[in-house]
Amino acid sequence: MRYKFGGPQNFMSEEIKVMGEHFRSKREEMNLSLKEVENATSIRQMYLQAIEEGRIGNFLSNAYALGFIRQYAGFLGFDNDKLNQEYPDAFRMPPEKQDFAYGIGTLEARGSPHGGVRWMPNLLWGGAFVLLAVVAYYFAKFLGVF
Numbered sequence: 001m002r003y004k005f006g007g008p009q010n011f012m013s014e015e016i017k018v019m020g021e022h023f024r025s026k027r028e029e030m031n032l033s034l035k036e037v038e039n040a041t042s043i044r045q046m047y048l049q050a051i052e053e054g055r056i057g058n059f060l061s062n063a064y065a066l067g068f069i070r071q072y073a074g075f076l077g078f079d080n081d082k083l084n085q086e087y088p089d090a091f092r093m094p095p096e097k098q099d100f101a102y103g104i105g106t107l108e109a110r111g112s113p114h115g116g117v118r119w120m121p122n123l124l125w126g127g128a129f130v131l132l133a134v135v136a137y138y139f140a141k142f143l144g145v146f
Helices: 014-029 033-043 045-053 063-075 080-086 119-143
Strands: none
Touching: 014 045, 014 063, 033 045, 033 063, 045 063, 063 080
C-alpha cells in the first residue's frame, strides 16, 4: 500500500508544484541537466523530475520523498529552513505515517532459507588456516628462525 506524500489532500498541491518549479529554474540557471544532478546527488532522474513537476507521490515512502527533497534543495543551494517556512505542505507528513514503515526488520532474508551461517565452508577455511600456521611454525623452526 502506497501513501501519497503529504496526505491525499496535499498530493498535488499548488505549493508543491511551485516549489518544484523553483528547483527546476535554479537547476537550469546553474546550467545542469538532470543526469548531472543524478550523478552528483545519487537521486535517480525520475525522482528529480517528479520533484520538479510536483508529483512527489511517486516515491517509495514519505521518508524517501522528504529526504530526496531536502538533499536536492541542499545541492541547489536552497536553505532547508527557509523552504520549510515557504512551502510547509511539501515538508508535512500525515501524523499516521510519520514512522518509517520500511525498517531493517522488513528486509527480505538472503542466502539459505533459515538465514543461518554455512558452517562447513567456514570450518574448512578455518582448519586450513590453522594447519597452514602450524606448518609455517615448524618450517620456521626447521630453518632456525626460532
